[in-house]
Amino acid sequence: GENVEQHPSTLSVQEGDSAVIKCTYSDSASNYFPWYKQELGKGPQLIIDIRSNVGEKKDQRIAVTLNKTAKHFSLHITETQPEDSAVYFCAASRTNAGKSTFGDGTTLTVKP
Amino acid sequence: DSGVTQTPKHLITATGQRVTLRCSPRSGDLSVYWYQQSLDQGLQFLIHYYNGEERAKGNILERFSAQQFPDLHSELNLSSLELGDSALYFCASSVAPKGTAGYTFGSGTRLTVV
Numbered sequence: 001g002e003n004v005e006q007h008p009s010t011l012s013v014q015e016g017d018s019a020v021i022k023c024t025y026s027d028s029a030s031n032y033f034p035w036y037k038q039e040l041g042k043g044p045q046l047i048i049d050i051r052s053n054v055g056e057k058k059d060q061r062i063a064v065t066l067n068k069t070a071k072h073f074s075l076h077i078t079e080t081q082p083e084d085s086a087v088y089f090c091a092a093s094r095t096n097a098g099k100s101t102f103g104d105g106t107t108l109t110v111k112p
Numbered sequence: 113d114s115g116v117t118q119t120p121k122h123l124i125t126a127t128g129q130r131v132t133l134r135c136s137p138r139s140g141d142l143s144v145y146w147y148q149q150s151l152d153q154g155l156q157f158l159i160h161y162y163n164g165e166e167r168a169k170g171n172i173l174e175r176f177s178a179q180q181f182p183d184l185h186s187e188l189n190l191s192s193l194e195l196g197d198s199a200l201y202f203c204a205s206s207v208a209p210k211g212t213a214g215y216t217f218g219s220g221t222r223l224t225v226v
Binding site: 031032034036041042043044045046049089093095096097099100101102103104105 | 212216219
């Protein structure tokens, strides 16, 4: 089955700096890659996603890039703010599978 | 409020007992997924239902079972509970029958087995 590895497990940045979280996946048939943000005491929330026919997608301060050949995708957060502090999960799935496989999460801390 | 409702929010029970977790998906979503999140672990897939039918199973223990009812709400039944079953259990819903759309998660049920 699909295996998703996520790095780093923890990340601390200064407010205003950029943060990058990387994920690799094993199933070359995976074609949908969402990212979720989980704040303390809440369920994960979808923040951005990308499909395999696209190399990059941006939404204000966040962007996701996908390298299908290398089977890895990354989340980029620019101009980080304290409210960006949370656990971030990447995931991968494919059209004929009924579920997403999640990475182990990255705890991002943005220091004011 | 994500639109996905999970009850109860917290549950404390003894080993050997049985509990039922309930999930109401977001309006219009036909898919319901159950995930387990243990301390220091990621989200482990348990089971997926689409419009009342089981579509996929993960590493779900035989002591665990689930169903999705005609009104699309879902229940996860956990029996013969062990200390290691203590975890956050999340329900997520999606409009798609397969893994091609993002999930909307509920706020979870925190299960503590003592």
